[in-house]
Amino acid sequence: MxxxxxxxxxxxxxxxxxxxxxxxxxxxxxxxxxxxxxxxxxxxxxxxxxxxxxxxxxxTAEHLCGKQLLATWFAASGYTVRLEAELADLHQRPDILVQRATAPPLALEFQCSPLSVDRLAARTHGYWRHGYQVLWLLGQPYQRQLHLNSKALKFLQYQQQWGPYLLFLHVTTANVQLLHHILTLDAEPLSYQSYWLNTTQQSVTNLRRFTATVDTLPLSTNHLQRYYQQLMFARLRHQHVFEQLQAYCYHRGGTIAQLPSWTIPTIPQLPILAVPYLVWYGHVFGALRQRTGALTSGQLRALIWHQLRPLLARRVCLHARGQLLQQQITVIMTMLVDQRVIIKQGSVWQINAQQLKWRDR
Ligand SMILES: [Zn+2]
Known part of the structure; x- marks a missing residue:
């Protein structure tokens, strides 16, 4: 302490x-x-x-050092800070509490040790319920290459100007590293961009005002081919999730390799699923094949959501989670329209059986 x-x-x-x-x-x-x-x-x-x-x-020494470093940095940036302050109303003691003139108080948590997703949810939601904002900064044990199943991802946060992001604190160099626009294209390591900031030279305002624009254009054919190869490789390695998808396909008379091309994600997406997006899209394919006749927009969104819900990862630090999920459903709807899987007729959607066939072997 x-x-x-x-x-x-x-x-x-x-x-x-x-x-x-x-x-x-x-x-x-x-x-x-x-x-x-x-x-x-x-x-x-x-x-x-x-x-x-x-x-x-x-x-740990890292945790002690990081707490002191953050307190010094925020104080030097003009904020009123309290170290290890007890918040009696919610029985929590954030590493640092930052008082702000025009915004709710901000709890800073510097996490260097393992933390279960249940405990993380309890602490984060405890702050939210009591009108505090919370920012998680991650220590050295979490600073590894990001994959869909990285322990760091349960701390995933979201802001309009940063997209999905994580914050790392490197105590030995006094650097803060913002990983922003963290996105997934399934089989690959996650993609992201880094913004580094030295706490002895730059203020908290530099971080707050940092905005980045990232274009997420569809990928080139080259990249797609590479993706397919990785997909095959992953299949050969008998990853559990691919075995499950393969079984799902078998039951419907096909294989993963025969899924129509529109089920292969070509745009990096939010890493909020516990599985590759291919699984979700494959399940949407399976569900649409079983439908006949017209669907209202509401029915279509419900069908897509029904496939998505069991595949979601626990991202308990995403404040606007519901909104992000709705956006994600809109993204897949737009893709289904572009690929002519669904066609608007008047106020309803017709399902295009031509786009719901297994590909030839
Ligand atoms: Zn004691």
Whole structure:
């Protein structure tokens, strides 16, 4: 912990604490010792082994250092910050609480250790319910190449100007790395763009004002061919998800390789599915094949949503999740129109059986 209580019940930062004085843990009120060395940032630790539920001694040097770094950075950028502040109304203690004049208070969480998606959801939604905003920054254990099943992705957040994004904090260099427009084209590692910012040279405002424009044009034929190869490769490797899709196709008289070309995603998409988009599109193909006659827009959206829902990953930090899902359904509707899978007739949609055939082997 970075803050401890002195005998006057004031919270004192370890960086400015007096070695001669006595301090207590603000969580359990047990005595703590000031630790100030050359390796780890100044901090407090319980004198005796305790079962303190607020501050365990498992806190890493990275976490201690990152908290201090973030507090210093936000304070230097003109914000009022509180380190390890207890929020009694929601029984949570964010690493840093940032008070803002014209916006709700912001809780900063620097996560360096494993955290289950249930706990992440409980903490994030606890903040939201009580009118706090929350920003998750990820430490070194999460800073690996991004794949659809990366542990970092449960922290995926979204803002209009950044698209789907993650924030990493590199404590050794005092750099913040914003990974923005994180998108998936199924079998590949995720694509994203990086914006680096040094907290000793640039203010929080630099980060807040950063906007990026990214064009998501359809990919070239070359790229598509590569995609097919990867698809085959993935199939040969007997990935569970592909086996399931293969079984789904068999039951309907075809194979993955015979799915019509419109089911192959060619535009990078939001990484909000637990499976490749091909699975969703393949299921939409299967569901549409079973329908005859006309569909209203509402029925069509319901059909697509019904296929999507069981395939969603848990992205518990996406505040506008419902809106993003609706956008995603609109994207696939537009694609179905472009590919003439559905054709508008008056106020209803006709299904085009020509586009719902298995391809020849
Ligand atoms: Zn304690």
């Amino acid at each position: 970075l803050m401890a209580m002195n005998d006057c019940q004031q919270l004192i930062n370890a960086a400015t604490a007096d070695r001669q004085l006595a301090y207590q843990c603000p969580g359990c009120s047990q005595p703590v010792r000031l630790k100030r060395g050359s390796v780890v940032v100044p901090h407090f630790a319980h004198v005796h082994v305790t079962d303190c539920h607020i501050f365990s001694e498992g806190e």
